Amino acid sequence: MFQTALYIAISLSLIGLLYQSRFFFKENRRFPGKKRGHGTWQIKLFLLNTLFQIKLFKAGRLRWLIHFLVASGFVYLLIFHALDDVTSFNWFQSYQSPVDPFQFLRNLAGLFVLAGCLGFLFRRMFFFALLKQRKIHLKGLFTILLILMVIVSGFLLEAVKIMSEPVFLEMVEEYSDIDETTGLEDLKIYWERQYHVVFNETLLITEEKFGAGKQLNEKFCIECHSPVKSAFISRSITLPLKKTGIFLNRHRADHLVYAVHYFLSLLMLVCLPFSRLFHIFLIPVASLEKNLTKEHLYPGPDQDPDQIQGYINTATVLACTNCGFCSNVCSVMPNFLITKNIHILPHAKIAAVKQLLHHAHLEPETGYWLQSGNGDCTFCHNCADICPSGIDLQSLWGLLNQKPVADGVENNHTFIEKLSLKQWTDLTSGKEPLLSAQNTTTQLADNGASFGNCIQCTICTNVCPVVEYDIDSNDYTPQQIMNLLRLGKKHLATGTRMVWNCLTCYTCQEYCPQGIKIADIMIELRNNGHLAATAIQLENFKKAE
């Protein structure tokens, strides 16, 4: 039965791996981005990140430690313990599972994994609670609990086996010719004292018998059985269990726990392609190729900035483990704190992209938030730099920017750009509260004192890099915006190209001889425009439904 189950599990796992890897090959409908130029193969990063999780190390030492404990412990257990029939027995002549150093190392590795898993859980309980905007993903939780159960059942199995009388008797029968007449009782006495076996009889301990048992032990057992104290975890589970030992032995608890441990391990094998565990394969792939590096984002004087377009194997998006480092370093986190659009943050954007990849569909409203959240991205490269999975995030955001993620969804910038000022003011009439939202703005544009000193000297217009770059597509210049406000045309101003093209470089404000906070007013106008445009767009989605 165990053999059959093993083969079934291996087959399922292989099929699952093949099924999941379809993402690497299928032509993607959403991001057909033709490969432009050559991405860089990052062999060094690939090796370091696969073997030592170097990016995680850079992102957070504690997280790396926790992860490394689990990874190293689990790899050891997998190779030297789970597969010992093909590995340890062949590699080490003296190998037997209860022999040191293997017995000790198995416990140590188990402890590593146990500590790591508890670390993961602890972080999920507390760290996630702190960052309320992040949801606990059950997928990750399931994986951790599964690993945890495999390890705990392993320790339990060893503990139960240590005190098992039936196992003791089977071993005696198999590996020695001892019987009741030739000192079985002596050996029992020795093993009860030294190896914590629980016997269903009261043994009369004398020094003589104990000595005889010790001699028998040296003759038959000691080669395969190191002192039980080196199994330091299992032994400490055995000790409190001893009182129930007779009951457990009678019902062959060792068989039961073995089955549990075995099938949990097989379950893990089957889950490998479908759970968070799949990242073991995805992260090396994601780390290998990078198409948009920081240098690309700051092109030299001779480079054409328009040529810089990322390309990403979208399958690597699945390598995301939802660790949240990206959102912690996101430059536009402050935007999120103001607008509460979670899709500004990379971890939420990537979750939406995953949904898009799996279902090829996003709700228009989600699509809208994603589009406008991604529009806030400043391409600072922080998220791509820190991503422990090595995902080429910056390329992904670049691609998202180029294509609308859902039909009929636009960010506010392009939405307003398509409208004439007349259309915009018609749409916004009746939206006055949004155009001077009391709580979210600095209330400069509503306060005559903030722009009343403008003498229309045009210095702001003269120093404005936006005006210099493209005078034609700019309808109004900064000093004209100030004039619109003086004429009470705030609604009109929120839809002007000047307000939406403003780089907020603050040159105008720095130069204004009248000390008017021009850039601050521009930002406020744009924020007001955002609020109105968002309301209009959401209304449109509802109408479409």
Place this chain on the structure above:
Amino acid sequence: MKIKKTADCDVLVIGAGMAGCIAAARASSLGMKTIQAGNSSSFFFASGLFDLLGVFPVETGKIVDRPCSAIAQLQSEQRDHPYSKTTVDQIKEGFEFLASFLDSASLPYSLPGTDNRHILTSLGTFKPTYMVPQTVSKGCNLEEKNILIVDFKGLRGFSAKQVAAGLATKNRQTQVLSIEVPENLGNLNPVHLATAFEKKEFIQHLADKLLKFSGKADIVGLPAVCGIHNSLEITESLEKKTGMDVFEIPGMPPSIPGLRLKNAFEKKLSGLGTLFLSNAKIIFHAMEKDHFILRAVNDNFETRIKAQGVILATGRFPGGGLFARRDIILETVFDLPVFQPETREMWHQLNFLDPKGHLINQAGLETDEMFRPLDKAGKPAFENLYAAGSIIAHNDWTRLKCGAGVACISAYTAVNSFYKRHL
């Protein structure tokens, strides 16, 4: 939450206009640790020409040709005027310092001997002035020359025809040329157009147009937008390409020669180690022994400054140095007594263009010979507080055309006096 800092200095200059920048220039040239606070954007309103004394006496509107002798007359007639607290030699020394400072900041000026120059303006008039940028300096003594005036289509505030019409009233026939700015090379705000002048393609395009007039004209007047950073090189390269003399005609704000001054001062002062607190408002806190304790506040930071001496160059009403309430005019930093008309009705004459000027334009601080502001008792209000520039009373500089001269001599003398007395 504002970032809090502290700073110690020998001299704090409050104000970044003409007087403030000259004071900071002098102080840092003398090796004093200098902090300057203010907004230097008022240079956009400066023509870039330095007047000494253009009109005197003001009642007659007489244009001054020889400022030195006019100043001597002014000193004898108006004991209160800032010029009367100094000598002609000192004034010249101040200008020499200023010229050499600007020269070292790569903005060469042309300093005449004793006479005023009459510089062609964008209105076609001639303005009496003293020290001018070298790019402008050929815009005088234009008799006997065949002049070509060039403008750019769409550049507001400068029309070649207007200049020519002005010249025609003086019986001077002038040729005019209107140039279209090629697309992609610039647009028609003065600053952006000036940036376009720094491109080789633009200069070539301009030279090609000008060459059609070679033989017909021997001097070309352009609006004063010939580059921001290397205007002299640009006009010289145009001269080389066309074989004609080239000069700039100063005009309406935003003024590029003013921007060049702003840049030159900022760059050179920063090179000399002057700390510039841009757009910071200065609040006087207290005296600590001989030192001033002040706070410099802007949107982002608050700096506590400890200064041995303070130069008050905050200007009058537009600069914020003086503030006019309905009933009284106040000085805004130290609350010093302000010389002013006794009642509001006396601020202005009935006739706006009255040749005598308005009394309000005489308002400001009374000072001693070292330009230290006086308190109510007529004694220096603070041992080491000096005033410079237009905040000084009895100085109707717009009518006398003596603004730059007063700024220069008051800043120069104030810093020198402080330096001699205390360091």
